[in-house]
Amino acid sequence: MTDLRKDLLLNRWVLVAENRSERPNDYATPPATTKEGLPQDPTNCPFCPSLETQTPPAVYSACNAEGDWQVRVVPNKYPAVGTAMGGDKSGVHEVVIESPRHIQNTADLTPKELANVLEAYNARLEHWYEDGRFGYAMIFKNVHSMAGASLVHLHSQIMVLPEVPPACLQELYQLDRFRQEHDQCALCERIARERNDSVRLVLDRDGYVAICPYVSMHAYETWLLPVDHGRWFPPTANRVSTETLAGVLWEVLSRIERLLPGVGYNMIVRIAPWSAQRTDYHPRIEIYPRIDMFAGFELGTSIHINQVSPEFAAQKLRAMEPHRSCGT
Numbered sequence: 345m346t347d348l349r350k351d352l353l354l355n356r357w358v359l360v361a362e363n364r365s366e367r368p369n370d371y372a373t374p375p376a377t378t379k380e381g382l383p384q385d386p387t388n389c390p391f392c393p394s395l396e397t398q399t400p401p402a403v404y405s406a407c408n409a410e411g412d413w414q415v416r417v418v419p420n421k422y423p424a425v426g427t428a429m430g431g432d433k434s435g436v437h438e439v440v441i442e443s444p445r446h447i448q449n450t451a452d453l454t455p456k457e458l459a460n461v462l463e464a465y466n467a468r469l470e471h472w473y474e475d476g477r478f479g480y481a482m483i484f485k486n487v488h489s490m491a492g493a494s495l496v497h498l499h500s501q502i503m504v505l506p507e508v509p510p511a512c513l514q515e516l517y518q519l520d521r522f523r524q525e526h527d528q529c530a531l532c533e534r535i536a537r538e539r540n541d542s543v544r545l546v547l548d549r550d551g552y553v554a555i556c557p558y559v560s561m562h563a564y565e566t567w568l569l570p571v572d573h574g575r576w577f578p579p580t581a582n583r584v585s586t587e588t589l590a591g592v593l594w595e596v597l598s599r600i601e602r603l604l605p606g607v608g609y610n611m612i613v614r615i616a617p618w619s620a621q622r623t624d625y626h627p628r629i630e631i632y633p634r635i636d637m638f639a640g641f642e643l644g645t646s647i648h649i650n651q652v653s654p655e656f657a658a659q660k661l662r663a664m665e666p667h668r669s670c671g672t
């Protein structure tokens with residue numbers, strides 16, 4: 345079955361081509377990825393304790409009762425954006441070191457530890473929002489080298505920009521159009537449909553849903569959204585409840601990491617653009633496992649081929665029991 349699916353809201357066209365999975369390299373079952381292991385020597389890892397001098401000084405750290413840091417945020421030593429020659433900021437690029445342990449997967453954290461990471465996001469976003477010079481912020485995480493990670497040790501990155509990027513402006517424009525035509529938020533409408541239909545639902549609890557979107561660009565793509573509107577992260581007075589979100593996010597990532605052992609993935613946290621003053625923005629976390637290739641067809645047409653239907657992906661993820669974690 346080949347199915348061309350279009351998402352006009354997000355400007356995505358995707359060919360869901362499950363028949364291609366009958367080729368010898370079968371992506372419809374979890375890929376037998378070679379585990380990268382931890383090739384980088386922990387005794388030489390700049391994100392491990394005792395080598396803190398190899399990173400710029402911390403701008404944030406959360407410590408345990410013994411005074412040892414548990415989460416540490418440092419300016420990126422090799423920033424993609426930064427202070428320009430004239431002294432104006434072209435942006436901010438910070439690294440969130442998520443654990444003092446030399447671990448690679450999010451499920452190796454406890455949900456409580458993941459809540460501490462989200463608390464660090466809160467604090468840094470609040471700081472840069474208050475700074476006043478910036479219009480937009482996003483958080484992303486690359487896990488494993490196949491997803492772009494250059495260091496093994498679990499970390500995420502905060503990117504703060506003076507302006508809202510074009511793709512995000514385009515999305516805001518489409519969301520506005522939808523609201524004018526239908527008098528409601530397009531993502532709220534989608535959540536209602538997915539809950540009703542449930543074939544692409546991965547989980548639904550504690551005010552959050554995780555779904556494999558109908559027009560998924562990548563195999564096992566998963567989105568986590570709050571059911572109710574409201575903004576995550578600063579500048580809202582209602583800071584995100586990190587414990588609740590961490591519990592749900594941990595479960596989603598744990599299911600993905602267990603279903604696709606050793607797979608690389610990108611995680612993107614989308615929050616309301618600051619400069620757009622959008623109280624109606626529907627925030628979300630997008631997770632993109634990287635088991636398929638962006639090849640010539642995609643480059644030539646911008647149409648992605650996804651060899652695992654979101655319906656199949658959601659079924660597999662629903663069936664996956666997250667492993668139990670200590671300390672929860």
Ligand SMILES: [Zn+2]
Nearest residue numbers: 389392446497
């Ligand atoms: Zn390390």
Ligand SMILES: [Zn+2]
Nearest residue numbers: 529531532626
């Ligand atoms: Zn909404």
